Amino acid sequence: MSTMRRVKRQEEGFGAAPPRPRPRREAGALPADERLAFTPDEMLAFMDFLEEIEAEGESVLPLFTPDPYLSMSLFLMRNHLEGKLTTLSSLAAASGAPYATAMRRIADMTERGLIDQRPRSASGKTFSLHPSPALIEAFADYAHRIKLSIGRALGLAAKGGVADYYFGGTYLRAQVIPMPAASTEPLGISGPLRILVHADPTFMAMDSLKRQFEQLLGVSIRNRALSIDRLRLEALANAERASSAYDIIAVDLPWIGEFAEKGVLAPLEDCVAREDFHLGDFHQAGWHGCLHRGKPYGMPIQTTPELLFYRRDLFDEAGLEAPRTTVDLLAAARALHRPARNLRGIAWNGARGTPLGHTFIFAMADFGQPVVNLRPRGDGFDPFDLTGERLRPMIDSEGGRRAADFLMELLDVSAPGVLTMSWFERVKAYASGEVAMAYGYSLLAPYFELDPASPAHGTTEYVPHPGAPGRRPIAPVGGYVLGIPANLSQERRLATENAVRLLTSAEACKLYITNGSRVCPRYSVCADPDVRGLSPIVGVVDDMARAGALQLWPRPPAPEFAEITAILGEEIHDMLCRRKTPAAALEDAQARADALMRAAGRY
Numbered sequence: 001m002s003t004m005r006r007v008k009r010q011e012e013g014f015g016a017a018p019p020r021p022r023p024r025r026e027a028g029a030l031p032a033d034e035r036l037a038f039t040p041d042e043m044l045a046f047m048d049f050l051e052e053i054e055a056e057g058e059s060v061l062p063l064f065t066p067d068p069y070l071s072m073s074l075f076l077m078r079n080h081l082e083g084k085l086t087t088l089s090s091l092a093a094a095s096g097a098p099y100a101t102a103m104r105r106i107a108d109m110t111e112r113g114l115i116d117q118r119p120r121s122a123s124g125k126t127f128s129l130h131p132s133p134a135l136i137e138a139f140a141d142y143a144h145r146i147k148l149s150i151g152r153a154l155g156l157a158a159k160g161g162v163a164d165y166y167f168g169g170t171y172l173r174a175q176v177i178p179m180p181a182a183s184t185e186p187l188g189i190s191g192p193l194r195i196l197v198h199a200d201p202t203f204m205a206m207d208s209l210k211r212q213f214e215q216l217l218g219v220s221i222r223n224r225a226l227s228i229d230r231l232r233l234e235a236l237a238n239a240e241r242a243s244s245a246y247d248i249i250a251v252d253l254p255w256i257g258e259f260a261e262k263g264v265l266a267p268l269e270d271c272v273a274r275e276d277f278h279l280g281d282f283h284q285a286g287w288h289g290c291l292h293r294g295k296p297y298g299m300p301i302q303t304t305p306e307l308l309f310y311r312r313d314l315f316d317e318a319g320l321e322a323p324r325t326t327v328d329l330l331a332a333a334r335a336l337h338r339p340a341r342n343l344r345g346i347a348w349n350g351a352r353g354t355p356l357g358h359t360f361i362f363a364m365a366d367f368g369q370p371v372v373n374l375r376p377r378g379d380g381f382d383p384f385d386l387t388g389e390r391l392r393p394m395i396d397s398e399g400g401r402r403a404a405d406f407l408m409e410l411l412d413v414s415a416p417g418v419l420t421m422s423w424f425e426r427v428k429a430y431a432s433g434e435v436a437m438a439y440g441y442s443l444l445a446p447y448f449e450l451d452p453a454s455p456a457h458g459t460t461e462y463v464p465h466p467g468a469p470g471r472r473p474i475a476p477v478g479g480y481v482l483g484i485p486a487n488l489s490q491e492r493r494l495a496t497e498n499a500v501r502l503l504t505s506a507e508a509c510k511l512y513i514t515n516g517s518r519v520c521p522r523y524s525v526c527a528d529p530d531v532r533g534l535s536p537i538v539g540v541v542d543d544m545a546r547a548g549a550l551q552l553w554p555r556p557p558a559p560e561f562a563e564i565t566a567i568l569g570e571e572i573h574d575m576l577c578r579r580k581t582p583a584a585a586l587e588d589a590q591a592r593a594d595a596l597m598r599a600a601g602r603y
Contacts, residue, residue: 038143039548040081040378041284042167046143047074049167068095068105076115076131077139083377086129114138177528180507186218187495189247193217196234197250198480199225201446202302202517206503209515213508217499228252228423229354232562235485239264244485247496248503251298251483253289257386257557260292265483267295271497281506283542285477285550286521291384292557298481299504300521304443305475305541305550306362308466309427313459314343314436323466324473326366326406329437333413336436345413347426347438350576354562355422357569358555359439362476363406365554367468369399371568372558379472381553391558391602395568396590402468404575404582411576419576431456439465441478445518445537462540464549475544476554479521513538560596567592 038046051074057064075094079086092102106129109115114135120126131139147167187193197203206213207223214221224246226234235249239262251259259265272279277299279287286303290296308329310322314336323329333345349355361371373392374381394400411418415429423444430438431448433455448456464473482500484493502508509525518535520526526542544550555561567589575585597603 038140038147038167039284039546040380041288041548042546043143044078044081045280046147046167047078050074066096068097068102069109071096072102072105072109073114073131073135073139076129076135080131080136081378083375083382088127088129091129109135176530177506177510177525180216180502180505180511187499189219189492189495192220192222193248193496193499194246195221195223195248195250196231196238196246197223197225198231198252199227200443202443202480202512202519203250205512205515205517209511212511213503216502235259235264236262238485239487241487244488246485247488247492248482248500249485250301250480253286253477253479253481253552254555254557254561256289256292256297256481258559258562259483260295260297261559263486265297266486266488266493267297268299268484268497268500269295271500272296277501278506281522281524283521283523283545283550285545285552286479286481288383289477289479289552289557290481293384298483299500301480301482301504301509302443302517302519303477303479303521303541303545303550304441304519305464305477305544306358306439306441307462307464307475307541308437309430309440309445309456309460309462310437311456311459312461322461322463323437324463325466325469325471327469329466330406330409330413333410333437337413342434344415344435345437346410347415347418347421347429347435348410349422349426349439350411350414350419350573351422351425351569352419352573353569354565355569356419356573356576357565357567360403360407360568360572361565362439362465362554363403364394364399365474365476365551366465366471367399367402367406368471369394369397369403370553370556371395371561371564372556374553374556380474380551381556383553383556386556386558388603391560391597393564393590393593393597395593396586400586400590401582404572404586407572407576408582419573442537442541443479443517443519445535446516449518449535449537450516462537464544473549474551474554475541475549477550477552478555479519560600560602563596564593567596 050070054066054070058066072091072095075091076086088106091106092099095102095105097105106115110117114132116130116132117127118130120128197206203223203225207225210221210223231250232252232255235251238245238249249265251265260267282300283303286300290298290300308323315322315332318335320332320335321328323332336343337345349359364371370381371394373390373394374383375385375390415421415435421429423441426438427440427444427447429435430440431451431454442462448454448460451457464475467473482504484496484500488496506522506524509520509522510528510531513520513525513531513534518537519541520531520538523542523545525531526538532539541550558564571580571585571589571592574580575582580588
């Protein structure tokens with residue numbers, strides 16, 4: 001764009017009619033069928049892209065003049081998405097223009113209805129600035145136009161002309177991902193590569209491929225698989241050793257904060273920078289789960305949300321639609337709860353301790369309440385601001401009370417023995433046809449997807465957790481990353497980083513899926529036609545990731561997350577067994593969690 005044209009556009013104001021006609025579409029909002037909602041993370045990636053374009057233009061193009069209207073719009077939108085305060089002075093500084101010019105531009109945007117002012121004090125003398133609904137709408141249209149244009153240019157346009165891809169995702173590396181290639185040089189370490197993992201289908205698939213990975217890496221491999229609680233305790237015990245007994249440890253996402261602060265894991269930012277990982281290829285929720293205070297402490301090997309599995313055949317027979325709200329879920333469970341036919345409504349994690357603790361935390365999230373006092377961000381919460389009052393437990397709250405009441409009602413239409421069920425038992429009950437629905441992680445879908453004898457085989461559909469009426473359904477994200485122990489000897493460190501790179505690569509992820517796993521942390525692998533043809537859940541989870549349904553905040557990486565979960569699993573179990581009233585269970589859980597956090601010096 002020439003300098004004169006840019007100056008003219010600045011004088012007309014951001015959002016004014018474009019200086020030349022658009023050949024493909026009249027100016028105005030995109031058609032409804034082409035306006036796919038950006039997730040907050042995707043919109044932030046788009047704004048990063050715009051700012052980089054401006055910075056490069058200013059750096060290398062003669063007479064290039066940055067647009068203060070665009071700069072201020074970006075600043076307003078970014079702070080809006082991140083829940084940060086915008087003041088008059090901060091917005092003027094963000095414009096990049098002289099102060100007097102910036103103030104005129106701000107006044108112009110306010111007069112045009114693009115900036116809203118909200119009082120910050122009772123007197124109204126101070127106020128904050130916010131993008132108006134008109135600016136948000138215009139910016140969303142602009143983002144979609146640019147995304148569509150880039151998608152067309154890169155050959156990613158699909159589904160009736162919509163560029164149906166995640167902005168910033170790595171889709172062009174391969175349409176069909178090849179098998180992993182053997183390293184030209186072995187890892188060069190003595191003895192086996194020692195890996196501590198979780199006993200789940202993805203790591204079982206990895207173990208079944210051990211000989212192939214040994215050939216690829218040029219070293220023998222020794223896997224040790226443990227249950228979730230034993231895995232955490234073994235990782236903590238390993239950190240106390242003078243030298244690590246493992247080269248690689250599988251880490252559940254909410255442990256990242258604890259393991260980073262306790263020195264269990266080594267940060268991997270140097271490895272990420274040196275090896276040029278394609279970070280944009282990872283589902284955003286999975287990659288963000290690796291981070292503590294901005295540093296990565298692992299690489300995603302599985303991103304697995306907890307979903308609602310339901311029997312489409314039974315729902316059709318009863319004339320029911322897929323549940324979208326907690327009210328729908330209870331109604332469907334009651335309609336399908338038929339003990340005389342040996343069919344119950346639903347199965348879920350009810351076992352005392354960690355399993356039930358997760359169930360309650362997710363139920364709170366369904367009612368819009370995080371387990372700790374996270375800062376609101378967009379239509380969710382910020383899982384990374386974990387200091388001071390943000391770590392205060394929010395168990396005895398309105399959301400906690402509604403979650404408790406919901407589980408008490410759900411108990412009446414649940415499988416027999418639900419209060420002893422954990423991760424595998426609930427899915428086993430679903431796979432055997434004992435229940436019409438089950439909450440379950442996507443990684444457990446092989447238990448019925450790969451069993452033709454299961455009544456759920458070929459009849460299962462998947463939706464996010466139904467939320468309270470008026471709330472958007474979400475899929476609480478779980479999964480594991482591969483991390484490197486902080487006490488691993490330096491002579492093994494570089495070789496281990498190379499092994500982590502291979503074991504979390506797109507090629508390896510595809511190999512896990514083709515050998516029985518049903519989870520994938522990468523957009524490119526989910527887009528592979530070979531992979532999508534294996535299971536409907538792969539495409540479903542990828543669609544949820546692009547739509548922003550996968551959310552990390554229900555399981556924030558608070559350093560005491562595991563202990564809070566265990567407390568809830570004990571107190572809520574007493575409630576469901578009717579040894580305590582809901583009010584007493586919540587009060588006691590809150591008191592215990594508060595005492596835990598105070599003892600840790602969190603606030």
